[in-house]
Amino acid sequence: MKEPNLKLAEWLKRAGLSNREFARRIKDAAHEAGQAQISTDGTAIRRWLEGNQPRRPLPGIAADVISAEVGYRVTSTDLGLGESPAEDRSLLYNRDWVVTVETVSDLGRADVDRRKFLAAAPFAAVAATGPSRDWLLATLDQQPEPGPRVRLEDVTAVKNMFSEFQRIDIFQGGGSGRLVLAAYMNVHVYPLLRRPQADDVRRALCEAAAEQTYLLGWMAYDNGEHGTAQRYLIQSLRLAQESANVPLGAHVLAGMADQATLLGHPEEGLRLAQSGRHGLRGSSAAALADLWALEGRALAALGDKTGAVAAVTQSEVAAEQIDHEREPEWALFIDPAYLHGEHAMTLRDVGDHAGAADHAKWSIDHARQQNRARRGALSQAALASTHLQRRDLEQAHAAGLRTLSLAGKVKSSRAVEAVADLQKRMEPFGRHRLVADFAERARVLTAA
Structure with missing residues (x-):
């Protein structure tokens, strides 16, 4: 005779989810992950509570749903749904x-x-x-x-x-x-x-x-x-x-912050960047400049213009203290090409078109000198979007073509996503010939 799954019952109670709502959340999460064939209902959840074990990948998806609800990581083992994969x-x-x-x-x-x-x-x-x-x-x-x-x-x-x-x-x-x-x-x-x-x-x-x-x-x-x-x-x-190694740990948190903000979780990106900055305690100017830059990106995504601009300023102050002779090798990329590129996107997102354009151009110049195609592509895309904000489609199209050229030189989904974002920003211009031309050229890049 199967033993009731008391662990799952307790977590459902803690998360405040009914069987039916839990099933709906699992189904939605599965569809978002590209697993549309997965379907659950309240009856299936009742069977799990009675002791039946669902097949993979359902335990992992269930753990993701509960984790999102309670605000910290919960595993399938915690839920009594088998060993965590x-x-x-x-x-x-x-x-x-x-x-x-x-x-x-x-x-x-x-x-x-x-x-x-x-x-x-x-x-x-x-x-x-x-x-x-x-x-x-x-x-x-x-x-x-x-x-x-x-x-x-x-x-x-x-x-x-x-x-x-x-x-x-x-x-x-x-x-x-x-x-x-x-x-x-x-x-x-x-x-x-x-x-x-x-x-x-x-x-x-x-x-x-x-x-x-x-x-x-x-x-x-x-x-x-x-x-x-x-x-x-x-x-x-x-x-x-x-x-x-505290600076290295702070650097890892910067990467985690960057990813969280990019994927639509700027509040998490902000928390991670601030955690890294507080732990760093000024032991690496490069890491500090990066963390302030990423804090600015998160604040911009959250609509906090004052905070975002202040973070950009703090990043610039820290950048003035960078001495790459004394920084670790992993920090070498935290340079004007990178930092100006990040600031360009922050200022663009808070509506400072002129400031964003300036930072984008500075980033582009440094990236060109170093032959850094990925960074050049990202900053060209940022520059193009500032032109679009000023309704200058011709300049945006020209910067967009440079974005396409650079993106084609690297294997980077971020560069391709920057192209896709630029396409979306051009949509308000309707069927203009330059919009159609860029879309066709972008289609060739994404197909490749």
């Missing part, structure tokens, strides 16, 4: 070091194998609440397994590879080389985490692993694989905490 475990910031190592290793293997469950894993807006809090507070036990000791030379080799893969991301886009990096991590880096290390080697190894895991997440984010990206970023934050 790998894609769910990788959303958790685990206090146990051994569990963390196995989680990030499982995530890397699933990514390389292109397993369907990971590709379909959704972005979970509330999943960062616990990790960002624990990053500020936690100090963890160290439990390496027996085996050959890791040497500093091993760590140096890992860090040398980071610079190569970061260059691939910056100049070719996140869709280029990510699976090669994931395979490298699975074979050469994550196994090192299981071996014993001296304290100084351990911190250096965790720092190197955190950098590369962050880069995996960032490249997935740039390629539009947001569920995968979020999971890598959370595990990178855990590794950064283990390394005791």
